[in-house]
Amino acid sequence: MQERQKLESAINGYLKAKQDLEDSIELIELGEMEDDADVIKDAEDTLHALLKTISRQQIETMLSGEADGMDCYIEVHSGAGGTESQDWASMMLRMYTRWAEKAGFKVDVLEVTAGEEAGIKAATIMVKGENAYGWAKTESGVHRLVRISPFDSQARRHTSFSSVWVYPVIDDTIDIEINESDCRIDTYRASGAGGQHVNTTDSAVRITHHPTGIVVQCQNERSQHKNRAQAWDMLRARLYERELQIREDKASAEAASKTDIGWGHQIRSYVLQPYQLVKDLRTGVESTSPQDVLDGALTPYMEAALAQRAYGTEGEDQVEDLV
Structure with a gap:
């Protein structure tokens, strides 16, 4: 159906x-x-x-991949830099939430780890809607912010990094086998809003998958059992996304070697000072209105990245025409 x-x-x-x-x-x-x-x-x-x-x-029409039609998880993690990068991570969480809402998707906040002074260390949201993963999948990577720091008394310019990881929500038709002996399950007290119950019970759950090093955590429910079930679903989804990535890398090893995405290999730069510009370093798409982008205007960047994937590095003209 x-x-x-x-x-x-x-x-x-x-x-x-x-x-x-x-x-x-x-x-x-x-x-x-x-x-x-x-x-x-x-x-x-x-x-x-x-x-x-x-x-x-x-x-x-390019969203025809095996998992493109599925809902997705979006994880945001702050990089090195303490309060500055944690504030940047919270801005990114807001940006993706705004983008999803404007696109007509539903957003559920699954886990937020607050920073010491401001911002967040990490957060995970679930975006629900047709082709949610297909649209958001190209956002995985490192995002760089350059601005006058509001936390610097001398008003100096700072550069901050945050990483994004997008992976699909898989349904019951996809069987992912997980050996529970390969996993460590930790429970802890959730942070943030939620009332007295949240602050006095170990309802939050973290699962570490030792063979791959993947870590997932959930604290959005008051019940530890519900958080545990959600965390297992997230782990299955991460393992599935990992398998998809391995297949894609094998199918396009040459392209993958040219587009390595890792810490320090940012995919997009957001410059607020000394000038205003948001530029995607993969496709060249840029905007001189960073506030619009931070308010969720991400579709042009996603469209260009999808077109580039479809046409390859030889399709720059097609990418420009589409955008």
């Missing part, structure tokens, strides 16, 4: 765009015959809006 709904949505979107195009052309012809500038302007406005819709639909 999910596959059918997805196909129906794509077909209906195409048919509606086709009808809107034909109607707009007829209106323009009618407006020219009757010399009615208002009719022509309305039709042209419809065509401009239709162009954006078609561009988005064209990008969505």
Whole structure:
């Protein structure tokens, strides 16, 4: 049923765009015959809006990967730099939450580890909606912020780093075997809001998978059992995403060697001082309005990264045309 709904949505979107195009052309012809500038302007406005819709639909045709249609987890981790990078991590958490809400997705906060003075050390959210993982998957990597630090009494410019990890929420049709003897389960008291119960019981759960070094944690529920179940689901999803990444690297080893994403290999820079610019270092897409980007205007960056994946390094012209 999910596959059918997805196909129906794509077909209906195409048919509606086709009808809107034909109607707009007829209106323009009618407006020219009757010399009615208002009719022509309305039709042209419809065509401009239709162009954006078609561009988005064209990008969505690239979301045909094995896990692209699934919900996703987004993890944000602060880098070295203490309070400054922790504040940057909290800004990024807000940015992805705003992006998801604007895209019509539902957001559940699963875990937040607060910083000592401000910001967060780490956080995990679940984004629910059609193609959530397909859209967000290219955001994994290191993000750099340059700004005048609000925590520096001398108002000096600071550079901060935070990392993002995106992986799909897998359903029951995908079987991931996990040997429980390979895992360590820790319980601890949750931090942040939640009332007296949260602060007096060990309801939060952390699972460490020793063979891969993957660590997941959940504290959004009051019940330790519910948090434990959610943490196991997150671990299964991380292992599944890891397998997908291994397959992709094997299939495109040459491309993977050119796009290494690790600590110190940032994918995007956000500069607030001495000038204002957000630039993606993979695709070259940039914006001179960082506040809009920090308020969730990430779709152009995601579209360009998806197009680059689809067309490869030889498709820079196609990427530019799409964006």
